[in-house]
Amino acid sequence: MTPPSVLSRNAYLTYALGKAARRRLQDRLTARGLRLRHLTVLALLADLGPQAKTASPRGWT
Template identity: 45%
Template sequence: MDPAPLLDLTVYLLSRVGRLGKHALDDRLAERGLPLRHMAVLAALADSGAASQLALARAVRLDPSDTTTTLDELQRRGLVERSVDPADRRRRVVSLTDRGREQLDEMCALADEVAAELLAPLEPTERAALHDALGRVLRARA
């Protein structure tokens, strides 16, 4: 059981609930052989469109040394495509495939299921308010 003084700290509660959610989502994604970093890359591409490997790594805070391996895995699955940037032939541009968009939609649905299970003790209006409040905090810190 968590020590009572920690349970009085909002930041501790956020951390614990966040870890519970991340671990649950990691487990569900792992059942499909997809780590969370794959979801992050697909989401970034869906949001901003094609991007250079370096820009993509920065956008999802992926270590550049892991970027190539991650993109290799996604490309093998047919979820992304890499092509040479016509403006700079040394640079590779990554784009989301239709299959990648479908996979992202499935992963997001899975994340919604995890959130529903994790937040089951809350009423739907409380879940929506929590989501809204956390979004405001995150946007203010960006």
């Protein structure tokens, strides 16, 4: 049980919200046979377009 004094802290509430959102996202991805890292790669491809296997995304060193 989380103490009431902690529940009123913005940092804790932000942490708890992020944790719940991540769990929900992981559940939805898992239902489709995907993991969070797959979503990351797909987002990079959507932002940067097709990439050669040996290429680093623009801006990465």
